[in-house]
Amino acid sequence: MSSQAELPVPLNVxxxxxxxxxxxxxxxxxxxxxxxxxxxxxxxxxxxxxxLAKEGSQGALSKDADICIIGSGITGxxxxxxxxKAVAGGxxxxxxxxxxxxxxxxxxxxxxxxxxxxLTPAGFxxxxxxxxxxGSKEALKQYALEAHSVREITEIIKANDLEEKVDLVSxxxxxxxxxxxxxxxxxxxxxxxxxxxxxxxYVRWFSRDEMIETFGTKYPAAKIHGHNLWPxxxxxxxxxxxxxxxxxxxxxxxxxxxxxxxxxxxxxDDKKRRWSLQTPRGSVSCNIVLHATNGYxxxxxxxxxxxxxxxxxxxxxxxxxxxxxxxxxxxASWSGNEGFEYWFPRPTTSSENPLxxxxxxxxxxxxxxxxxxxxxxxxxxxxxxxxxxLPAVFPxxxxxxxxxxxxxxxxxxxxxxxxxxxxxxxxxxSNASGKTSYLGQYISAGxxxxxxxxTYACAEAVVSLILHEMGGGTRDDWVRPDWLPARYLxxxxxxxxxxxxxA
Numbered sequence: 001m002s003s004q005a006e007l008p009v010p011l012n013v014x015x016x017x018x019x020x021x022x023x024x025x026x027x028x029x030x031x032x033x034x035x036x037x038x039x040x041x042x043x044x045x046x047x048x049x050x051x052l053a054k055e056g057s058q059g060a061l062s063k064d065a066d067i068c069i070i071g072s073g074i075t076g077x078x079x080x081x082x083x084x085k086a087v088a089g090g091x092x093x094x095x096x097x098x099x100x101x102x103x104x105x106x107x108x109x110x111x112x113x114x115x116x117x118x119l120t121p122a123g124f125x126x127x128x129x130x131x132x133x134x135g136s137k138e139a140l141k142q143y144a145l146e147a148h149s150v151r152e153i154t155e156i157i158k159a160n161d162l163e164e165k166v167d168l169v170s171x172x173x174x175x176x177x178x179x180x181x182x183x184x185x186x187x188x189x190x191x192x193x194x195x196x197x198x199x200x201x202y203v204r205w206f207s208r209d210e211m212i213e214t215f216g217t218k219y220p221a222a223k224i225h226g227h228n229l230w231p232x233x234x235x236x237x238x239x240x241x242x243x244x245x246x247x248x249x250x251x252x253x254x255x256x257x258x259x260x261x262x263x264x265x266x267x268x269d270d271k272k273r274r275w276s277l278q279t280p281r282g283s284v285s286c287n288i289v290l291h292a293t294n295g296y297x298x299x300x301x302x303x304x305x306x307x308x309x310x311x312x313x314x315x316x317x318x319x320x321x322x323x324x325x326x327x328x329x330x331x332a333s334w335s336g337n338e339g340f341e342y343w344f345p346r347p348t349t350s351s352e353n354p355l356x357x358x359x360x361x362x363x364x365x366x367x368x369x370x371x372x373x374x375x376x377x378x379x380x381x382x383x384x385x386x387x388x389x390l391p392a393v394f395p396x397x398x399x400x401x402x403x404x405x406x407x408x409x410x411x412x413x414x415x416x417x418x419x420x421x422x423x424x425x426x427x428x429x430s431n432a433s434g435k436t437s438y439l440g441q442y443i444s445a446g447x448x449x450x451x452x453x454x455t456y457a458c459a460e461a462v463v464s465l466i467l468h469e470m471g472g473g474t475r476d477d478w479v480r481p482d483w484l485p486a487r488y489l490x491x492x493x494x495x496x497x498x499x500x501x502x503a
Contacts, residue, residue: 008388010363011179014338017368021307021416028306030298031373033261034104038375039408041114042319043232052107052236056257061281065100068277068284070262071292072103073112075444077235078459079290084245086467087252096251100284104261108232111294114410116342116359118333120173120226121146121453124193124200136196144483149457166234167347169331173226176219176336217394228333228344265300274440288466291443295413303427310413310446314372316382317359318404324397326354361385375409415446422458423490442466
């Protein structure tokens with residue numbers, strides 16, 4: 001196996017990372033708005049690859065809506081897609097329905113446009129921990145939600161012949177295991193999940209010798225189902241599909257305004273509307289607000305600042321050229337070191353050596369880049385370890401002297417439970433009367449660096465709840481999807497947080 005001397009990153013530090021959410025009371029400042037000069041993400045440049053970049057940033061601002069979605073990443077656009085399906089099917093509760101999406105910067109310029117491009121549902125890792133804190137049934141839902149989300153996304157892509165447009169690659173995913181402790185825990189998770197009823201027949205274990213012979217790396221691995229794609233291109237296509245569905249519903253509309261940050265939310269002076277969203281371009285009145293702002297959520301919801309809320313966390317990624325062909329690397333996606341590092345080769349049909357997208361390195365800092373909202377800079381220490389990582393893992397397949405072709409950062413949203421907040425906005429820090437002060441506001445945010453396989457399903461759940469309550473129902477008679485863990489729900493989270501505190 002490995003030692004710290006062989007790899008440029010610290011190993012087995014997940015527990016240290018998690019303890020910061022429990023022990024570090026200094027993490028309490030609300031997030032800023034996204035900075036206006038972010039680093040250049042591979043996924044967003046050249047600008048021609050992002051046709052919706054400036055959509056709705058000029059001209060008249062929409063003044064009125066039934067529902068306002070804040071954020072144009074995969075959560076916000078997935079929510080718009082689910083609303084579109086509802087209005088097209090005549091189940092929109094309030095039909096026709098006017099929906100406005102507000103984005104602080106260019107379209108999809110947050111975490112979705114800056115992530116690693118993985119679309120991989122969790123297989124079994126961490127099952128033992130989850131079983132301990134929530135029981136087998138609810139633990140299995142964690143994996144069922146991700147399987148549902150990824151299955152739905154890939155079906156949308158294939159049903160609309162979008163595979164090439166979004167660069168979908170279904171090559172599986174390897175979880176590399178660097179230490180004996182990791183291997184022991186992974187095997188334990190596998191056996192526990194299987195005993196609980198999880199179908200894991202598709203999982204293939206690779207020994208150290210097999211990995212040396214096949215891939216030139218000495219670390220054992222587990223291969224699971226997995227995909228990779230171009231995140232922004234997928235979200236763009238999903239927006240087009242949502243827009244098309246809205247057009248079929250007479251009187252309904254979907255509007256997108258980029259470069260229009262929401263600076264505050266206050267009660268509306270319009271008696272027909274509940275909320276007024278303030279922006280530098282004017283205000284938008286609506287009845288329902290969906291916060292799809294992930295790491296920036298506490299800017300508009302300050303009570304979510306701190307370890308019990310959503311901690312903005314800076315991730316870092318490089319695009320680096322391999323020294324061998326893609327056949328030597330496989331077309332799969334990869335992760336290692338308890339998920340802190342993740343990478344995959346970009347699709348290529350030529351003899352050119354592939355570009356590899358690699359993220360990670362933040363564990364080199366003692367604060368793990370927590371409580372950071374500035375994605376205009378890169379961390380120099382993380383840069384060093386990212387450059388050294390793949391040459392150390394795959395000797396001879398990457399040249400340590402080669403500089404990355406691009407390097408960028410992005411802001412994720414981390415939570416103590418590692419799971420997102422989904423549902424009506426609830427201030428768990430306030431008294432009983434204060435908990436009703438956000439009536440009509442909802443949230444789906446805080447994916448802890450694992451948003452691509454969870455956002456679609458979480459948006460589906462929160463839209464279902466919104467439409468149910470718009471139709472006169474309550475959260476008490478809303479039917480929770482079979483695949484949705486209870487502790488994702490905002491009104492259930494208080495007890496779950498207390499359990500995590502004592503874990």
